[in-house]
Amino acid sequence: xxxxxxxxxxxxxxxxxxxxxxxxxxxxxxxxxxxxxxxxxxxxxxxxxxxxxxxxxxxxxxxxxxxxxxxxxxxxxxxxxxxxxxxxxxxxxxxxxxxxxxxxxxxxxxxxxxxxxxxxxxxxxxxxxxxxxxxxxxxxxxxxxxxxxxxxxxxxxxxxxxxxxxxxxxxxxxxxxxxxxxxxxxxxxxxxxxxxxxxxxxxxxxxxxxxxxxxxxxxxxxxxxxxxxxxxxxxxxxxxxxxxxxxxxxxxxxxx
Amino acid sequence: xxxxxxxxxxxxxxxxxxxxxxxxxxxxxxxxxxxxxxxxxxxxxxxxxxxxxxxxxxxxxxxxxxxxxxxxxxxxxxxxxxxxxxxxxxxxxxxxxxxxxxxxxxxxxxxxxxxxxxxxxxxxxxxxxxxxxxxxxxxxxxxxxxxxxxxxxxxxxxxxxxxxxxxxxxxxxxxxxxxxxxxxxxxxxxxxxxxxxxxxxxxxxxxxxxxxxxxxxxxxxxxxxxxxxxxxxxxxxxxxxxxx
Numbered sequence: 001x002x003x004x005x006x007x008x009x010x011x012x013x014x015x016x017x018x019x020x021x022x023x024x025x026x027x028x029x030x031x032x033x034x035x036x037x038x039x040x041x042x043x044x045x046x047x048x049x050x051x052x053x054x055x056x057x058x059x060x061x062x063x064x065x066x067x068x069x070x071x072x073x074x075x076x077x078x079x080x081x082x083x084x085x086x087x088x089x090x091x092x093x094x095x096x097x098x099x100x101x102x103x104x105x106x107x108x109x110x111x112x113x114x115x116x117x118x119x120x121x122x123x124x125x126x127x128x129x130x131x132x133x134x135x136x137x138x139x140x141x142x143x144x145x146x147x148x149x150x151x152x153x154x155x156x157x158x159x160x161x162x163x164x165x166x167x168x169x170x171x172x173x174x175x176x177x178x179x180x181x182x183x184x185x186x187x188x189x190x191x192x193x194x195x196x197x198x199x200x201x202x203x204x205x206x207x208x209x210x211x212x213x214x215x216x217x218x219x220x221x222x223x224x225x226x227x228x229x230x231x232x233x234x235x236x237x238x239x240x241x242x243x244x245x246x247x248x249x250x251x252x253x254x255x256x
Numbered sequence: 257x258x259x260x261x262x263x264x265x266x267x268x269x270x271x272x273x274x275x276x277x278x279x280x281x282x283x284x285x286x287x288x289x290x291x292x293x294x295x296x297x298x299x300x301x302x303x304x305x306x307x308x309x310x311x312x313x314x315x316x317x318x319x320x321x322x323x324x325x326x327x328x329x330x331x332x333x334x335x336x337x338x339x340x341x342x343x344x345x346x347x348x349x350x351x352x353x354x355x356x357x358x359x360x361x362x363x364x365x366x367x368x369x370x371x372x373x374x375x376x377x378x379x380x381x382x383x384x385x386x387x388x389x390x391x392x393x394x395x396x397x398x399x400x401x402x403x404x405x406x407x408x409x410x411x412x413x414x415x416x417x418x419x420x421x422x423x424x425x426x427x428x429x430x431x432x433x434x435x436x437x438x439x440x441x442x443x444x445x446x447x448x449x450x451x452x453x454x455x456x457x458x459x460x461x462x463x464x465x466x467x468x469x470x471x472x473x474x475x476x477x478x479x480x481x482x483x484x485x486x487x488x489x490x491x492x493x494x495x496x497x498x499x500x
Contacts, residue, residue: 025262025266028263028266028267028269028270029270031267031270032270032273032274035270035273035274035277036273036274036277039274039277039278039281039282042282042286043281043282043285046282046285046286046288046289047285049289049292049293050285050288050289050292053289053292053293053295053296054292056296056299057292057295057296057299060296060299060300060302060303061299061302061303063303063306064299064302064303064305064306064307065306067303067306067307067309067310068306068309068310070310070313071306071309071310071312071313074310074313074314074316074317075313076472076476076477076478077313077316077317077320077477078312078313078316079477080316080320080323080324080327080470080472080477081316081319081320081323083327083466083470084323084326084327084330087327087330087334088326088330088421090334090385090386091330091333091334091413091421091423091427092415092421094334094386094427094429094460095413095414095415095421095427096415097429098410098429098430099430100410101403101406101410101430101433102403102404102406102407102410103407105399105402105403105406106403109399109400109403118435119436119437120434120435120436120437121433121434121435121436122432122433122434122435123432123433123434124431124432125431125432150385150429151388151390151429151431151457151458152429152430152431
């Protein structure tokens, strides 16, 4: 059976039946309209966003200004709190930078042999540079001294110069050994130990007091150098612990 | 013009219309919306900052009373003026408590009696800290009593276990001590040898520009009438400035 094309010959082969008479203009117009609709939606959405964001920004700015104004009004309180913090810190630094003389004396009294009498004890806190045997880090920490204005800045080396007499040179040697046991001692140096013949020396003033020394007892001078005073940061934690036991009595108050 | 050309022209025209609409209307609006988003973010950040500052300020306001108390308490350790009489009183009280004789006090610079110390104390100002007032004290007592006294002097201002400061007297930094047998032959208690202890110590004074409370009153940091330094803290020797 033979197929028959019923389409008129004029309209065959154009393939543009969908285009029709308008040559596709209708589709173009529809496409443009659809595109414009999308654009209109995007435009409207953007306009709405602009409007709401403007309102939001204005509200937030107003709230921020209000909060700022309130904060400004309360600024003196903040300044006062800062002053308190600054002052507390400064006093804390000064407290932490002190050398514990009483502890050093207590230790000295504890370690002195019974056969040793002291005639004088001279304790000073010298500069890190002048002190012999001070670690190199000591001079570096001295720079921090100006910040706190402490009379005993970090890096300073406490030194005891002890003079007295002993019952024998062996006692002097024992004393030198035991002085090294003092908490925080860095160096013990014997300056002299002379067995003389003149009378009336010593005075028995020390913790190991045993009265006046014999005429022939050796007279000595010893220098005890402690570890350089540590920086404030290092001492803060330690000071809290060591002074915990002292925080009592006297009806004293606490500044926090 | 063929049918295909017409279609191409029509499509190009449609695209041109859409592109023009995008470029002239939609795109600027979207850009503006984006910039407003940035503005909103900035405003939010500004608000957060302001609220943080306000919270800090409110906290400071709530703690003002405690801060004022602390400042006044610290004034006992580091007063705004030299306060030599109260220092002498504290030293005398401490030495009495430790059975040590408080023999003398002198300024390191010139040496004078306790009376002239107030007038002559040369305060060497530290660059950014407190002014220093060097003194030399002389005490007489036994070795044990003297080191107990040194402990007492340190305890005027100490750290607490919580990290705070406990202030019951003047902050002193002992720089040197010299112990030697006392010239008098009178023995100390318990028959111990009587020693003379010379102590070089430094007391501290607030910078003159600050004042004790920087013009604050117990009720407000911006008190209309700035409290005189001496009246802001209980500086009387008989009423120690101890506040918790």
